[in-house]
Amino acid sequence: MLHLRAVCPPEQTDQAIELLRAHAGTAHLIVHRGAAVAPEGDLIEVDLAREAADEVVDSLCALRLDRTGGITLEALDTALSDAADAAEEAAPGEGADAVVWQELLGRTGEESRWNATFQAFLVIACLLAAVGVITDSPVTVVGAMVVGPEFGPLAALAVGAVLRRWDLLRQAAAALAVGFPVAMVFTGAIVLLGDAVGVFDTAAIVGNHEVDFVYQVGEASFVVALLAGAAGMLAMTSAKSAALVGVFISVTTVPAAGYAMVAAVAGSWDRAGYSILQLFVNLVGIVLAAAIVLILRRRKQRSGDLLRPLSRG
Structure with a gap:
């Protein structure tokens, strides 16, 4: 699993949330309204199946969050959660085979x-x-x-x-x-x-x-x-x-x-x-x-x- 954090302008937060909720490979979606200081905006956190990460990051970049906010990824060594297990099962392919091109x-x-x-x-x-x-x-x-x-x-x-x-x-x-x-x-x-x-x-x-x-x-x-x-x-x-x-x-x-x-x-x-x-x-x-x-x-x-x-x- 990977952990994604995105700093998002308030006017785009709902769109980003909907995008992440709709994707089969996501779990543990958290939103901190107004938490980001520089740049100002909302902070979105979500855990991703590795095989879903490339598509999700590309979708967030299509919203220009890489320019108006920021996107970071980090590896999770352990995720004890039925939701995380379900996300990994739902995402196609195997995590070890997935290429995260931005990474x-x-x-x-x-x-x-x-x-x-x-x-x-x-x-x-x-x-x-x-x-x-x-x-x-x-x-x-x-x-x-x-x-x-x-x-x-x-x-x-x-x-x-x-x-x-x-x-x-x-x-x-x-x-x-x-x-x-x-x-x-x-x-x-x-x-x-x-x-x-x-x-x-x-x-x-x-x-x-x-x-x-x-x-x-x-x-x-x-x-x-x-x-x-x-x-x-x-x-x-x-x-x-x-x-x-x-x-x-x-x-x-x-x-x-x-x-x-x-x-x-x-x-x-x-x-x-x-x-x-x-x-x-x-x-x-x-x-x-x-x-x-x-x-x-x-x-x-x-x-x-x-x-x-x-x-x-």
Whole structure:
């Protein structure tokens, strides 16, 4: 279940209430007359079955409440109520399969912005990957995968392309275009300094090691990236967000960036080149698969809309 709050101009409150009462997927409708201060108006609260949320939010946006008032959504972990159970039963489909598009836009928009925190996480992740490569530690490389924040902008690229939100597309592309080069340059400088003072031995990467999979790009790399992108977008568009951890540790984006810098400092330009190619293959595969998942889910949801009951009957 989701909890919706809407700040509504008084002259539109009755219309909004009627809309919410008529929908089969709503429960616990509450109205606070004159409770909203900025902007002024009435406060409406209602619990929604997740599979009904997208239609309800679109209907409220059609009343321009997103402009004249405000609409917020938050997840409910527990709802002990026969009315809530009835709403979930009446709403078509399964909650885990439902996509709340406004929620997805808000989430990807927030996670795709380039800022100091995003850059710091990416730098730390690349440094962890570099240390894992130098010490031949797969565990450290996996840790770098988990720390890396790059899936947010990659998901935003897919969402922006499918929904034609060019502002989101530009924002995500800028985060990646700035974030990775800055992180790689910083990582290269730290590795070079560490190699000069004897903390790191970049020459150790020459030979066969457990972490060589990072730069060994091939068809399997693209397949893994496709699978990870599909799983990641399924997790973001459903209630199965815990699956994102598996996505983070299945692709070699950050590790490839870190390996490239270590190989460059060591003078192993062939490995550095393959690592950059690995990075590119993973980025493209993730975005492509994520976009395909979004297209398929959007088509399925539109088909379901044709059969969706509009009221409690």
